[in-house]
Amino acid sequence: MRLATLMLAAALAAPACAQTASGPEKATAAAGVAKPATRVPTEVRRLTILVRNMENSLKLYRDVMGLTINYDQKLTVSGVSLPAGQPGNPVRLVLLNGNDPFIGWIGLMEYSDPPLEASDPYPKRLKAGGHVLILDVDDAVKRCGMAKNVPGVHFTAEPRLQVYPGRNGGPDIKVMGCNFFDPDGTMIEMNQIIAQ
Structure with missing residues (x-):
């Protein structure tokens, strides 16, 4: 079973929709993405990742990526609505956000007493049902270098410039x-x- 529980496809999957240091309006306009004429019925709020070790995961999501903790609580789960662990499992749930106070959050959830069984073997390639969490950062070369120092991080591609065809x-x-x-x-x- 994959450890991530929800997908942030719309908010995080397209690099052209991400915010740059110049602001979200410039990135959106440069990428050819227009605000919908009418609101759609869904906001993509959060991706929650089930983690083995909260403190190690925070080294990546808080310390390397610079996300801000907005919620950090110990809870008891039913094991039903989120089909993981056992009824009455204690968990620690940490929610982190970037620049938006409502959308695009990352949740980290660690089960204890007993901990969740880890996926094995550790993935080296994606398969159907896999997912990619895409994040826009202020300095990719710097933050990619920082990520290498987090225990358990496995790189598949070093920092490099990629060019995608423009929209319309x-x-x-x-990027x-x-x-x-x-x-x-x-x-x-x-x-x-990278600015146009």
Whole structure:
């Protein structure tokens, strides 16, 4: 069973939708993405990742990526609505956010007494049902280098410039980024959109 429980496809999957150091409006306009004429019925709120070791995961998500903790609580779960662990399992749930106070959050959940069984073997390649968490950062080369120091991180691609065709005939989308599995097997693409 994969350790990640929810997918942030719409909010985090397209590098062109990410925020740059110049602000979200510039990145969106440059990428050819227009605000919908009418609101859609869904906001993509959060991806929650079930982790082996909370403190190690925080070294990556808080310390390397710079996300801010907005919730850190110990809870008891039923084992029913989220089909993991056992009824009455104690968990620690940490929620982190980037620049938006409502959408695009990352949740980290660690089960204890007993801990969840870990996926084995540790993934080296993605398969059907896998997922990629794409994050936009201020300095991809720097943060990719920092990620290498977190125990359990496995790199699949060093920082490099990638060029994607623009939307609707617009300019190419240039992205500096790296790819790696986090300590629990979630594939992460850490990107920085290069100004047009």
